[in-house]
Amino acid sequence: MTQAKPRSPKTSRKGKATGKSTGENRAVGFPEGLTEQDLLNSYRQMVLVRKTDERVWMMNRQGKVPIAASCQGHEAAQLGSLLAAQQDGDCFLFPYYRDLAIKMMVGLSPTQVMLSFMGKVGEPYSGARQFPLQGADLEHRVIQISNVVGAGLTQAVGYALGCRMLGDDTVVLAYLGDGATSQGETHEAMNFAGVHRLPVVFVCENNRYAISVPQSLQMAITDVASRAEGYGFPGVVVDGMDLVQSYQATREGIKHARSQGPVFLEMKVERLMPHTTDDDDRRYRGDDEVEQARLRDPLVTFPAYLKEQGILTDQEAEEINAEAQRAVNEATDVAEAASPPDASDMLSHVYAP
Amino acid sequence: MTQAKPRSPKTSRKGKATGKSTGENRAVGFPEGLTEQDLLNSYRQMVLVRKTDERVWMMNRQGKVPIAASCQGHEAAQLGSLLAAQQDGDCFLFPYYRDLAIKMMVGLSPTQVMLSFMGKVGEPYSGARQFPLQGADLEHRVIQISNVVGAGLTQAVGYALGCRMLGDDTVVLAYLGDGATSQGETHEAMNFAGVHRLPVVFVCENNRYAISVPQSLQMAITDVASRAEGYGFPGVVVDGMDLVQSYQATREGIKHARSQGPVFLEMKVERLMPHTTDDDDRRYRGDDEVEQARLRDPLVTFPAYLKEQGILTDQEAEEINAEAQRAVNEATDVAEAASPPDASDMLSHVYAP
Amino acid sequence: MPLKSVIEAVREAMLEEMRRDEKVFVMGEDVGLRGGVFLATQGFLEEFGQARALDTPLAEASIMGIALGAAFRGLRPIPEVEFADFVWPSVNQLIGEAARVCYGTNGALSVPMVVRIPYGGGIRGGLFHSQNVEAYFCHTPGLKVIAPATPYDAKGLLKSAIRDDNPVVFLEHKKTYRLVRGEVPEEEYLLPIGKADVKRAGDNVTVVSYGLMLHYCLEAAEVVAAEGIDVEVVDLRTLKPLDKETVVESVKKTAKLLIVHEDNLTGGVGAEVAALVADEAFEYLDGPITRLCGPDVPTMPFAQPLEDAYMPNTEKVAEALRKLAAY
Amino acid sequence: MPLKSVIEAVREAMLEEMRRDEKVFVMGEDVGLRGGVFLATQGFLEEFGQARALDTPLAEASIMGIALGAAFRGLRPIPEVEFADFVWPSVNQLIGEAARVCYGTNGALSVPMVVRIPYGGGIRGGLFHSQNVEAYFCHTPGLKVIAPATPYDAKGLLKSAIRDDNPVVFLEHKKTYRLVRGEVPEEEYLLPIGKADVKRAGDNVTVVSYGLMLHYCLEAAEVVAAEGIDVEVVDLRTLKPLDKETVVESVKKTAKLLIVHEDNLTGGVGAEVAALVADEAFEYLDGPITRLCGPDVPTMPFAQPLEDAYMPNTEKVAEALRKLAAY
Numbered sequence A, B: 001m002t003q004a005k006p007r008s009p010k011t012s013r014k015g016k017a018t019g020k021s022t023g024e025n026r027a028v029g030f031p032e033g034l035t036e037q038d039l040l041n042s043y044r045q046m047v048l049v050r051k052t053d054e055r056v057w058m059m060n061r062q063g064k065v066p067i068a069a070s071c072q073g074h075e076a077a078q079l080g081s082l083l084a085a086q087q088d089g090d091c092f093l094f095p096y097y098r099d100l101a102i103k104m105m106v107g108l109s110p111t112q113v114m115l116s117f118m119g120k121v122g123e124p125y126s127g128a129r130q131f132p133l134q135g136a137d138l139e140h141r142v143i144q145i146s147n148v149v150g151a152g153l154t155q156a157v158g159y160a161l162g163c164r165m166l167g168d169d170t171v172v173l174a175y176l177g178d179g180a181t182s183q184g185e186t187h188e189a190m191n192f193a194g195v196h197r198l199p200v201v202f203v204c205e206n207n208r209y210a211i212s213v214p215q216s217l218q219m220a221i222t223d224v225a226s227r228a229e230g231y232g233f234p235g236v237v238v239d240g241m242d243l244v245q246s247y248q249a250t251r252e253g254i255k256h257a258r259s260q261g262p263v264f265l266e267m268k269v270e271r272l273m274p275h276t277t278d279d280d281d282r283r284y285r286g287d288d289e290v291e292q293a294r295l296r297d298p299l300v301t302f303p304a305y306l307k308e309q310g311i312l313t314d315q316e317a318e319e320i321n322a323e324a325q326r327a328v329n330e331a332t333d334v335a336e337a338a339s340p341p342d343a344s345d346m347l348s349h350v351y352a353p
Numbered sequence C, D: 001m002p003l004k005s006v007i008e009a010v011r012e013a014m015l016e017e018m019r020r021d022e023k024v025f026v027m028g029e030d031v032g033l034r035g036g037v038f039l040a041t042q043g044f045l046e047e048f049g050q051a052r053a054l055d056t057p058l059a060e061a062s063i064m065g066i067a068l069g070a071a072f073r074g075l076r077p078i079p080e081v082e083f084a085d086f087v088w089p090s091v092n093q094l095i096g097e098a099a100r101v102c103y104g105t106n107g108a109l110s111v112p113m114v115v116r117i118p119y120g121g122g123i124r125g126g127l128f129h130s131q132n133v134e135a136y137f138c139h140t141p142g143l144k145v146i147a148p149a150t151p152y153d154a155k156g157l158l159k160s161a162i163r164d165d166n167p168v169v170f171l172e173h174k175k176t177y178r179l180v181r182g183e184v185p186e187e188e189y190l191l192p193i194g195k196a197d198v199k200r201a202g203d204n205v206t207v208v209s210y211g212l213m214l215h216y217c218l219e220a221a222e223v224v225a226a227e228g229i230d231v232e233v234v235d236l237r238t239l240k241p242l243d244k245e246t247v248v249e250s251v252k253k254t255a256k257l258l259i260v261h262e263d264n265l266t267g268g269v270g271a272e273v274a275a276l277v278a279d280e281a282f283e284y285l286d287g288p289i290t291r292l293c294g295p296d297v298p299t300m301p302f303a304q305p306l307e308d309a310y311m312p313n314t315e316k317v318a319e320a321l322r323k324l325a326a327y
């Protein structure tokens, strides 16, 4: 792992935009530990997440969901890294607000997700006290206390420290955006992890925007992964639009973390939607930019790859779509019918007993 | 400047400790812009600073100075960089609490310094509201609002931004310790300076300790200068025990800062005294370590070099010493006789009018 | 006079001051290209350029520290904290440093800076997009704190804040941004920092409030007026320095005091108002000093019924007024 | 019973708890090799090893965030902030995050963490080594705040804090560390969080205080006792949650209340105490609620006369007691 050289991802910005995924970045043959079933399953997850994401956005427009941050364009990076974490079996996750795919696919049902976005009883992270899917889902080994950018990273590092003190074999995956790399706390988290060689994989989903602020105003470098060296551990650039590559890098990262200490993975991704349902990204980027990015949408390129590889047929793809649509419809109905929490809950749990 | 490769300083830890300075690291001939007079003057300053520093420490033991941080061992780095700044003529300084040599030699009299340590009327930085030499000495273009580690760095960067907005040609020198590099704010300051290519020279006086915490528990790397790359600008390792090298590196740094943006200079120095008058460093480091370090004391090696170069005679050295001693004695007497501020001052200047 | 919203008033105040004085500039996350997440700085980048509508990296400590440093050079920065909830990384610079600059340099330096902070709840912001943060800054000597309730006050006070040579925390209640509209003169005007405003005169009970809650208090005053209770509504407007005189004068007249704020009860601004009155108007008081405030839970939760349960509102204020009037 | 200093009591409390429960550990700047700048953790590295006496990098935000994360894993960290003045970089984790964990996870997670913070002035610490920070934390729901005045209270309360499942801010007044000595039992004991202590019973005036000032209040009570004024001295000990009952009971008896603290007057803990009493004991009051506190300047300055002018002391307290008694 330490010898892994940063690879510059081939993005459609740099290559010529043919409008057609050639799959040229993709692994040839099967990566370590991956079965056809895994890939198919990841595709199923990806479709379900996308349908959910789209539904949530729509419901926001209907006034039924106050706020949502879309993960569209980040799915391959998120699901690839999650697949690696799940195969490892002993990982703990500190995602951030854009990680719908991760939070959902650790084991939540579409209904739980919908309850969360609508702030209803059964909300799994905070009892609907917080923004959707924010708080803790301990059953699935996930913590995200807040959406304060960067605030989860020192906590993730502390969690890893605690695991070491108790002799656990856990590796912690800590997720952040490109904007989050500017926060002082991110620096402090990485520095501490480096000094104590803690088992942490930092996964940076670099979509080149922090709301409207482009990467060029966020940092003076191209690959933020290069900062890892300054903390005494390796940084790797990954094509986060590619699930297999994201999986592989994370799997190697987890191994490295457990044996030698932290790793920083920079997943180059695209944010296909505005920052959140509150945002209007036409104020700061051209339509063409997003159109270009859509050519690399994992929901387009991943099934194409699977079909090329003979893992997925058109008919299966249809079925997967239909199944996901049914699940999301059902979840929506259940959540709409569910009750909001009782006003009296407002006063409880300020303190632990 | 950009092509300047980090040089590993030859320290007595690494080389053999002969107890004799061979001057092998030193520049041969005269570095750009330096005259014999400059060097002699720097030596005169160095002696005066050392005598002041020693006196202040002694007065602390007598209960007359509540607190002091000694700059012993840092003089070459501080005076070398100051010399470069003064030759430039258009620099603004944000030193930190250990920078006695800088704060004094920008133009304060020994008496002003003594008044400051004793908290008397005439204290030049804060009217004796703050720790010695903390606040602002605007006449000499120096600001240090607090001794909160790292807190001055974003301010220094903001000052540089302000200068650019007003069209000044100013370069800002921002000083920090090795411990300060861990602070989130330091990261944020460097990142912003990098993004906007601001004219800032970061001068890190790395004495390998933050009070008792050794460098190995502070960072997982050897040369913290290497972090600069991650902010898009060069970092240089300098032997901060060598005044000429410190001068040269700073001079080049200032040029680079003005034309191309920030630079990070890591001055490797030795802290010859405990952290402050409140500290007892025998708790965390052996006597031999300090003894070894004393072999490289600039008050030993610099005059030896000057003598080797034929710039300084034994007799001149004697005179310089005697003159400094007189000045410090006189300053002490004046300061001891001076009045403390009037109690009624306590309520003024909470707000600007 | 034209009707304007609070956000329009805020934007206009900055626009006018930036045109008047080229040392004034805005900086913060998304203030440039996007014109601010609430569009407070819309069009600024186009008019003033990148240098004066500066999109910063996502790092609040540096936003504050860099503003401070620029102020040392003589500029008049207006750093924006995108939401009050994100002010914490910056308070080492704001509470720790900025507030002490003038005092700590014996008056040699001052900090002409206005920190704009959208704050407050009732907008389904949940625990991390709803916070009230005023009490922390009110406890910090060296800072001034302003929290207007109306477009008129917002504009006049923001302009004064920009011209003030001290660090001013300017709190804009997010829910008032578009909800509250009011008359704003075309011609230039300034309002004095440190002066409360009697928004409604009355004889029976004084209610002291600010920000969004001020409007609920005014509504409640009308409700109970119909029942024969004549309420005086004092809008603090400036929270630090507090306009003790106006509050004490009012209580001397009415003999009864209700304080209403959205922020948590314990240690809130209301505690200080109560303490002042319990000392300086003790002999005039004819009823317990009552506070109707946010409960001591960490900000209002996300789900609608929970948020509603947290927020003081017109009916709750009216009820408290009735109780106090009947004392 | 043996006489101990406050710092000895603090050290013993941690030592006993670390021996009792191996999930307890200390972390912070200089807590390991040096044993703490005040020697609160002297010998811990030798007894418990590096992992449980953890010297951290110089970065307070991470000290707090890492402690928080470790607490999520079930450990019971005691992070130390070297001086209160350096707490600001950490408050995003402490005020922003830690305080909201239990509420924001609907009770699923809690934070068994004690943040030790040496604070306070009178030691020639100047603007950046003297700060009082209690009011900020007292305004933060989800935190508990303790500020003992004596070795006995310090030990018993610190032990309780370590066993508490909530984030506790434990404030140790630096000037009391070696100055204040008192009896501390050999046998183990715990003191309840949230209970004030009547340190001196009296009938004429109630004085409420905590920390270093408590001692000046006790001295002043003796001074005025000789003049026939019988003072009841209430030591809050826990600042959050406030022991309202004890304070209100006392005021019901004496009818007069003086509050003394070193922290700045405006928005300090005294404001909340005054507000509580002005509401809940209004009918019993027979004099204005008076506060004798640090003036509203940014902490006590360095020079001796300036520091003295800032600090409340025995004589100032006695004078305020006389004035109130005569009312």
Ligand SMILES: Cc1ncc(C[n+]2csc(CCOP(=O)(O)OP(=O)(O)O)c2C)c(N)n1
Residues within 6 Å of the ligand: A098, A147, A148, A149, A150, A176, A177, A178, A179, A180, A181, A205, A207, A209, A210, A211, A271, A275, C029, C058, C060, C082, C086
């Ligand atoms: C400390 C803090 N400051 C500001 C915000 C407001 N904000 C929310 S998301 C965001 C941009 C984050 O960008 P990035 O880290 O790149 O993640 P992305 O949203 O692009 O996935 C900002 C500024 C916040 N949540 N927290």
Ligand SMILES: Cc1ncc(C[n+]2csc(CCOP(=O)(O)OP(=O)(O)O)c2C)c(N)n1
Residues within 6 Å of the ligand: B098, B147, B148, B149, B150, B176, B177, B178, B179, B180, B181, B205, B207, B209, B210, B211, B271, B275, D029, D058, D060, D082, D086
């Ligand atoms: C934010 C902050 N935390 C802690 C301290 C206490 N403190 C004062 S100096 C110091 C060590 C600084 O080390 P370094 O930056 O290496 O500078 P040096 O003293 O070695 O020159 C510490 C921890 C402080 N002043 N500020």
Ligand SMILES: [Mg+2]
Residues within 6 Å of the ligand: A177, A178, A179, A205, A206, A207, A208, A209, A210, A211
């Ligand atoms: Mg981004």
Ligand SMILES: [Mg+2]
Residues within 6 Å of the ligand: B177, B178, B179, B205, B206, B207, B208, B209, B210, B211
């Ligand atoms: Mg050091």
